[in-house]
Amino acid sequence: MKTLLLFLIFNYSKTWAKLYLDDKIKFPLDTDLYERVLDHQECNKQLGYIRRNDSLLMSRFLDAGMRVPRGILLGNLVDLGNYYQCLDIHESVKEMSIEGKYCMIKVPVNQNFKIDASFEKFKYNFDPGTLFLHAETIENLALECLQSIYNLFCFSNNQSSLLSNIQFNLALCVPKVCTTEETISGFLFNLTAIGFKYEDVYCRLPNDKPWAPVDYIAIIIFSLLGLLTLLSTSYEVYHNVICKKDPKRVNEILISFSALTNCRRLLDMNPNSDNISCLDGIRALAILWVVVGHVFYVIGHIPANPIYAVKWSQSYESIWITTASLTVDTFFFISGLLLVYITAKKLTGRELVKNLPFFYLNRLLRMFPVLAVVVLYEASLANRVADGPLWHRFMVDSTHKCRQFWWTTLLHLQNFINPEQVCVGVTWYLAIDVQLHILSPIVLFWVLGRSKTLAWSALIVALCASLAASTTYIFTSEPLKETSNYFVYYYVNILTRAPPFFVGLVYGYLLHLWRKRKARIHTILHRFITLFIISLFMLIMYCKFKGDLLDFQNKTLKSLFHSFLRPLWALSLGWIIFVCVNGYGGPINWFLSLNIWKIPARISYALYLIHMTLMMTVYSTSLQPVFFTVGSAMFDAFGFLWLSMFVAFFLTAFVDAPFAILFKKLFECVSKKKPRTNEKPRIAESNQNGTIPQVLHKRENLITKI
Known part of the structure; x- marks a missing residue:
């Protein structure tokens, strides 16, 4: 297993950009x-x-x-x-x-x-x-x-x-x-x-944006989505309000696009005992940190006072922004944790192998609708919503990338094929996440078995192999020695980003073992470890900041930081979740479990996909470079947070949630066998607990997990 995992990862890591755009051709413009x-x-x-x-x-x-x-x-x-x-x-x-x-x-x-x-x-x-x-x-x-x-x-x-x-x-x-x-x-x-x-x-020139076939396709598809939403909502209103029929007897497929039902479910604050409540706060804070970090990042491309911006970025005052990239590893970690935690409850190792096509299809279909809508929008109508002196540099370029390389994004291959010319730039994360899920059954087969010894052995071997492969690559890779290659050869490389995911697998199995009982930890011990973990968080952020300084030239330390800071971040985060789940979180668990985090967590996937597009749209209309100050950047950040959350909410309600219901019904139809009359209850129970990984049954898990 270890040899196969190393072979696959090294094979993937050696595949680099082979497709590039011709910068002289901007066919979104005439x-x-x-x-x-x-x-x-x-x-x-x-x-x-x-x-x-x-x-x-x-x-x-x-x-x-x-x-x-x-x-x-x-x-x-x-x-x-x-x-x-x-x-x-x-x-x-x-x-x-x-x-x-x-x-x-x-x-x-x-x-x-x-x-x-x-x-x-x-x-x-x-x-x-x-x-x-x-x-x-x-x-x-x-x-x-x-x-x-x-x-x-x-x-x-x-x-x-x-x-x-x-x-x-x-x-x-x-x-x-x-x-x-x-x-x-x-x-x-x-x-x-x-x-x-x-x-x-x-x-x-005026009117230099010619209409392309993709524009008409976008109008048709978005119009159909709007029509389906209108018809589905009208049906629910007619059934429940006008006819006053029993809401439980409504056809679930016919109301799948209903704005009333989907918005109501998104706004539902009732606790769910099956969910890890502290994950809502972690996921929400992580995505908010991503948005704020990207505001500073985009402003850094069009500053009216770049010298001040650089000096600020090299000062300790900027550490909370310059280390924001660590938060992406929060999502890799959560993805691995939930993969084991949810799947272990529903499947055995043999059932996983038997239903492997459904396992992969479930993962891909969950993410496809919103991703496809964002890709289609950026390839078409995004180029028409506004204009400005920087439009050619940012939005036209984004549209050009999506019209050329939309397929690599939908197939989650962009970090291999065109990492520097990605359609919807933030989707590099989705590509690595999907690729890690494709590899995960190699480990999950043993984790889902009856033997705890084999499960722990598989997890530890996979984690150690991932760390060893990543560290070896970072220390020996010649391209990584050049700063200009950092993004392609490190940041969007599955080999270097995999360790936090495997740390998540370990914690997911640990939480699964303690699912029905609480771990007993001595008060002094858990307080000491928690204080140590909080100190470790601060140390990780300091080392990340220090390693990214322009005058930091210690290559050995830089390689060590690249190798171990992100896995340590995931390790520390896992402890916080573990103590929160087992009742030792105290004020930390209270804060992370507040209802205020539920909605941002539920819409975090759509929020992640759309926020950069909105930022680039607004800043592309700037009539002059932006004078950078921390205060003005934060003012913009709060504005983009609300705007992005508003758009993400409706994307989730009108695109993600309806297709979740349809895919759920599809999986149920495919996985069901024709039952005998006296076997209905038993088969119904089987459908709930697992012939396939029915993450779709947990609506909150569907619409919140990135």
Whole structure:
């Protein structure tokens, strides 16, 4: 078993990105349109008219376009002009239609310019001589580029020079028929004469988002979901309210899409003795930490004061944000724990092998509906809900990825095939979770058997093998020695993320053994261990923060941190759950079991999938880079929390919950044998307790577990 597990994991870990997007093709936009509208003769005619006869129109173009960024000393090298003002230019004069076109260009810093005297009168609009950075600013910005390669001003991957990594990103408003070169030469100065160098990034025009087949598919599918919800809700209202029939006699399939039933079940606060109540608090706090961490992460890509942002991220004040990635291992741990805890109650090892196709199908179908809806939305309508100067960089890019690689996300292969071009970026977690569940029967077969010795042996061997394989890989992998490879070769690698899942399997079996009785722990002992565990939490966060600092160069310690911090996090979390379940949690258990956590926990899956899409949508409409402060970021975080929870609630109620009922009925029909008359009670009991892992019978487990 150990050899097979190592073979599978090493085989998976060696499969890396083979599919990439062509950055020059953004087919969610009509890229041919930008070429079709160009007309050299018409451009000269329009520029000549504007320059000689219409100073107000010329001022509109210049005012909406290129200027020196404000806050250069704080590291701001981005000016986005005025996107809507530029695209709103539409003048008809002398048989000419003069319209605005918004473009972005990147300009190398500290160029040597030869300013012509005739240019002096235009300096109030744009003075290229001021595009200069001092050595200290360049050094600080280089650190920011190393930390966040996706930052707006970090365009080059050439590490030979600090200057090669840092460039200005400037907006330019030009007539639709002109190129940026023609407009700069016509409005401002002769490019060749003063030695001004730049490179085009992209241009935007009104109505440059052509309708694609996926847009029509999305409208049809979302309309059908809305129609089903309306019809199902109407049926329930007619049956229960108008006809006043017994609610228990209502057809469960016909009300599966009912908004009334699904919302009522989501809002139900009645305790369930079969559930581990403290998991609601842990799951809710973990997903809230994910959302807050991602707000700081996204703002870090568009900061107006990146130097301050980097300095803050390297200070101890940021430890609660920079260590937020640890919370993902909370979900890996919970996933492993619930897998054993739930399955052990329903199946034996032989029954698991016999029903292995249902075991896998159950897992995949549970996650598919909401995932498919989010993928479809991001591939289609997400590109149409808004617009802005950063739309091309974020939302168009996301739509492009989903139209190309939607299938890798739905098949949970994205961390192998296209880890750097993932459709719905946060789904890398789902891919690893599914892959771990595919491997889990190798261990579960022994865990579900009658022999506790074999069960513990299988769990310990699997955990040790996972830790040994992960540690060996981390210490010996050459690509991991380069910081730029961290995400692909470590963060989304099943080999390095598996240990917390196996720790969860161990705790799941431990809780299963103590399911019907409480463990007896001496008061002094459990208090001492709990205090030690809390101290260990703090130490883990400190080590994670310290290891991620830009000036931390101890590679051996970094490898140790990568190998053991996440399993230790899961180990510590498991103890907290164990004492809470056995009545020793005290105020910790009271806090984690509060009813306030139930709803966030139930919608956590949809919340996880949708929150980044909402953030990118909002920030893509920003008209200028965001000035980063902790207070403003937290203000945004609370706003995104409520917005994401609102959307996630309806996704869960109108998509996840209805399909859960349908899949439950499907499994029941497939798993049932045609009973004899006198065997009905016995077979009904069998369906409840397990010919397949009926996680779907526990509605709360279905709609809360990520």
